[in-house]
Amino acid sequence: MRSQLSSAKTVPVPLYSSACNIQTHPTFMPLILYCIIALAGCLGLLLILRRKRRALMLPPGPPGDPLIGHLLRMPSTDSALVFHEWAKTYGDVMCLEVLGRTMIILDSYQAAKDLLEKRGTIYSDRPKLTLYELLGWKPSLAFLSYGKRLNKHRAMHQSYLNRNKAEDFKVMQTQEARTLVQKLFESTPDEYEKCIGRFATGIITQIVAGHRITSNDDPYLQMSHIILEAAAEIGTPGGSPVDFFPILQHFPSWFPGASHMGVVRARRSTVQELYEYPLRTVKNQRTIGQAQPSFILQQLEAMDPIEDDLDLKSAAAIMFGAGEATTWSAVSIFLLAMILHPEYQVMAQKEIDSVVGDQRLPEFEDRENLPLVDCIVQETLRWRSGVPLGIPHSVREDDLYRGMLIPKGSLVFANITGMSLDESVYSDAACFYPERFLPKPAGRGEPYFNNTVFGFGRRICTGQYVAENSLWVAIASILASCKIVNAVDEYGNIIVPDPTFTEGLGSHPKDTRCIISPRSLSAKTLIREALI
Numbered sequence: 001m002r003s004q005l006s007s008a009k010t011v012p013v014p015l016y017s018s019a020c021n022i023q024t025h026p027t028f029m030p031l032i033l034y035c036i037i038a039l040a041g042c043l044g045l046l047l048i049l050r051r052k053r054r055a056l057m058l059p060p061g062p063p064g065d066p067l068i069g070h071l072l073r074m075p076s077t078d079s080a081l082v083f084h085e086w087a088k089t090y091g092d093v094m095c096l097e098v099l100g101r102t103m104i105i106l107d108s109y110q111a112a113k114d115l116l117e118k119r120g121t122i123y124s125d126r127p128k129l130t131l132y133e134l135l136g137w138k139p140s141l142a143f144l145s146y147g148k149r150l151n152k153h154r155a156m157h158q159s160y161l162n163r164n165k166a167e168d169f170k171v172m173q174t175q176e177a178r179t180l181v182q183k184l185f186e187s188t189p190d191e192y193e194k195c196i197g198r199f200a201t202g203i204i205t206q207i208v209a210g211h212r213i214t215s216n217d218d219p220y221l222q223m224s225h226i227i228l229e230a231a232a233e234i235g236t237p238g239g240s241p242v243d244f245f246p247i248l249q250h251f252p253s254w255f256p257g258a259s260h261m262g263v264v265r266a267r268r269s270t271v272q273e274l275y276e277y278p279l280r281t282v283k284n285q286r287t288i289g290q291a292q293p294s295f296i297l298q299q300l301e302a303m304d305p306i307e308d309d310l311d312l313k314s315a316a317a318i319m320f321g322a323g324e325a326t327t328w329s330a331v332s333i334f335l336l337a338m339i340l341h342p343e344y345q346v347m348a349q350k351e352i353d354s355v356v357g358d359q360r361l362p363e364f365e366d367r368e369n370l371p372l373v374d375c376i377v378q379e380t381l382r383w384r385s386g387v388p389l390g391i392p393h394s395v396r397e398d399d400l401y402r403g404m405l406i407p408k409g410s411l412v413f414a415n416i417t418g419m420s421l422d423e424s425v426y427s428d429a430a431c432f433y434p435e436r437f438l439p440k441p442a443g444r445g446e447p448y449f450n451n452t453v454f455g456f457g458r459r460i461c462t463g464q465y466v467a468e469n470s471l472w473v474a475i476a477s478i479l480a481s482c483k484i485v486n487a488v489d490e491y492g493n494i495i496v497p498d499p500t501f502t503e504g505l506g507s508h509p510k511d512t513r514c515i516i517s518p519r520s521l522s523a524k525t526l527i528r529e530a531l532i
Contacts, residue, residue, distance in 0.1 A: 057405035059095040059104065062086055069097035077503060079236065080388035080417035083107065087418055093404060099244050102410040103392075107418035109425065109452055115401060116393060116414060116456035124150075124458040127394040127411050129237045130246045134264045135230065136271035139310060140318035142391055143237075146458070149311070156315045157462035160207070160295045166465035169207060170364050173470050176202050177477040178361070178530040184478075184516045185524065189487055192516065193332065197225065200327035201320075203470050208319050209278040210285075210292030223274050224324050230267040231325065232504045234260045238392045238411050274320055275313040295319065323463050325506040327470045329386030334475055336509045337380060338484045339497055341432045348373050348479045349519070358522050361530060362476040364469070373479065375434035375443075377472050382449035383432045384499075388417040388507050390455060419452050478516075481523040487513040 064070040074096075075082035083105045087094055092108035106112045116123050125146040137143050141153040159165075180199040187195055194216070201224045202213040213221060234240065241257035242248045248255070253262030278296060285291035286300065299312050338345045348370075355369045356362050367374060392411040399406040406412070421429040426436065426446055435443040454464040461467070478484075487495045497511040518524035 057400075057403075058102075058407070059093045059404045060090040061095040061097075062090065064097055068099055071098050074098060074239075079239075079503070080385075080415050083389075083413075083415050084418035084421055087415070092418075093401065101244065102407050104395075104406055104410045104412045105415055105418075106412065107415045108422055109419045111401075112414045112419070112452075112456050115399075115406070115412065116459070119399065120457035122396045122399060123393050123412060125394040125396050127238060127392055127409070129243060129391075130249065131234055131240045131242045131260055131264065132237050134242070134249055134261075134268065135234065136268045136275070137318070137321075139314040140321075141315060141462070142318050142322060146396070150458075152311060153315045153318075154458075154462060156299060156311070157319070160298060161319075161463050161466055163465050166469060169203075169466060170469060170473075172206055173203055173466075173473050174363065174477075175530075176206075177470075177473040178527055180474060181477050181481045181527050182531055184482065185518055185527070189513060189515055192335070192512065192514075196331045196335075197221070197228075197324070197328050199331065199474060200224075200324045200470070203327065203466075204320055204323040206292075206294070207323075207466065208295045208316050209282055210294030210297060211278075211281070219277065220320075223270055223277070224320060226267060226270045227274060227321055228325055228328070228506070230263055230271075231321070231506055232502050232508070233263045235504045236389055237505060271317075275317045278316050278320075279309060279313050319463065322461065323467065326386055326461070326463075326467050327474075329506055329508045330380055330467075330471045331474050332509050332512055333384045333386065334376070334380045334471075334478075335484065335512045335514060336497060336499060337376075337383060337432050339486060339512070339514045340499065342484070344372075344376060344432070344434060345479065345484060348376055352476070352480045356480065358520070359526075361526050362480050364473065366476075367472065370476065371438060372434060373476050374472070375437045376479075377468070377475055378437050378448050378450065379432060379434040380471070380475070381453045382420045382426070384501065384507070384509070385416045385420055385453055386507055387453065387505070389413045389415060391459075391505065393459065414456060416453060420449060481519055481527055482516050483519045485515050485517075487515050 062070065062073060065072060083094070084107055087105065087107035092106065092111050094105040094107065096103040096105065106115065126143055129143060132138070132143055141150065141157065144150040144153065176199055179202070180195060183195040183198065184192060198213060198216070198221060201221055205211045205213055205218075205220045209220075211220065237243075240260050242260055245257065248258045249261055249264075251258040251261070253259055253265070282291055282294060282296040282300065286297065291297050296312065296316055299315070303309070303312070351370055351372045352362055355366055362370065362373075390413070392413050395406055395408055395410045395412060398408045420426065423429050427444060436446045437443060437448060439445050450464070450468055454461040454467070489495055495513050497509070497513055500510045501507040502510060518527075
């Protein structure tokens with residue numbers, strides 16, 4: 001028996017359990033643990049090296065701080081100008097990072113054209129812009145993601161705003177320009193901006209809703225004023241603390257970083273009314289047979305009666321928001337240019353007199369014979385852009401450009417102001433010099449700026465032809481009829497406006513103080529007769 005027990009004790013223990021096949025050797029478990037740690041370390045090292053490699057491939061930019069990136073270096077004012085100055089050091093494709101969000105600044109026309117136009121399939125998206133979405137603009141064309149719905153909205157716009165259709169609006173635009181001049185004659189200097197705003201809104205309301213503004217109490221004027229104020233108050237899309245930390249939308253406006261939410265809460269009902277009011281009004285007019293030709297009416301007649309009208313509301317609303325801001329800013333910039341550079345007012349008036357005479361006012365048919373007036377329009381668009389940075393694009397996938405990595409999801413800004421100041425394209429770029437566009441030897445043969453200011457690729461402004469025509473006829477009418485001189489203070493001293501501009505999606509002169517009067521008795525008479 002003892003021998004049997006003794007022999008039983010010497011039976012070797014198996015290395016593996018027959019039940020679960022788990023090794024129980026005392027030194028094997030640490031080996032597995034060491035291997036796992038080593039593997040994790042290798043993977044971590046590879047990830048770090050990959051991130052470093054990707055970081056080295058990014059476009060250059062100013063040095064940032066750990067974790068927060070360029071947050072403390074981001075300009076609070078004149079962002080487009082600051083970015084342009086940085087681009088002189090770091091190049092026309094520049095990378096900034098703020099709290100892990102990559103921003104790509106395109107500071108040249110060529111870079112914008114190469115990426116936003118030639119590679120439009122991956123550069124035509126929009127990032128999530130929380131603040132503007134909260135304000136109510138999410139379903140509109142300017143903020144839609146790239147896809148079928150965006151294409152539908154663009155098709156709706158282009159059916160009514162294309163180059164050929166824009167010809168149909170010229171008579172109306174001419175009439176509104178004459179009305180603008182008459183209002184300027186009748187108004188005090190502190191009311192000039194309201195006159196320009198009424199001109200811009202009046203054109204859009206007729207195009208979109210078939211409605212002509214005849215009173216300063218018009219509801220469209222009230223809505224447009226509030227909406228443009230809101231756009232100026234909440235700043236550049238994608239640049240607010242709420243865009244970086246959406247949770248701030250739930251905090252009161254006094255909370256640090258949530259101040260813009262006060263604007264959103266005060267103004268979003270007006271944005272919503274801009275979606276509802278035009279369509280509701282045209283529908284009612286259509287029911288009683290009083291609807292005038294308009295974008296909304298055309299779309300209603302083409303729609304299935306049971307079709308959802310959200311797309312139509314959105315397509316109409318953004319035409320108001322974008323069209324008013326662009327034209328209003330551009331005409332105000334023109335006034336500022338004429339105050340600061342009165343010699344061009346004299347030169348343009350001589351040209352108009354030589355072509356048109358003093359027995360009639362300039363018409364669109366005269367445009368090709370008024371090259372200096374056309375150059376003043378183009379220089380107005382270039383000299384001070386009304387849309388310095390526009391709305392950022394978003395990249396749908398990683399992309400390589402000139403050996404540089406543009407990461408998926410990056411916000412891509414076309415720095416329109418930077419392009420306008422590109423000395424390789426525009427000599428003495430900071431100067432207001434309309435002749436630059438004239439062919440040599442009369443001018444410098446530099447490219448028109450309308451190819452840049454209205455955006456790029458599949459996000460280009462759908463109303464560009466209408467907007468440029470509005471600006472031309474307003475400028476031609478003002479030059480032909482008006483004398484623009486500096487205002488004076490209470491002591492008789494000449495006031496030279498400070499050429500500073502508002503911040504935000506649109507940029508507007510802060511100071512356009514001047515005095516506008518009829519250029520001559522005949523000019524005053526021609527304007528009055530044109531409005532009979």
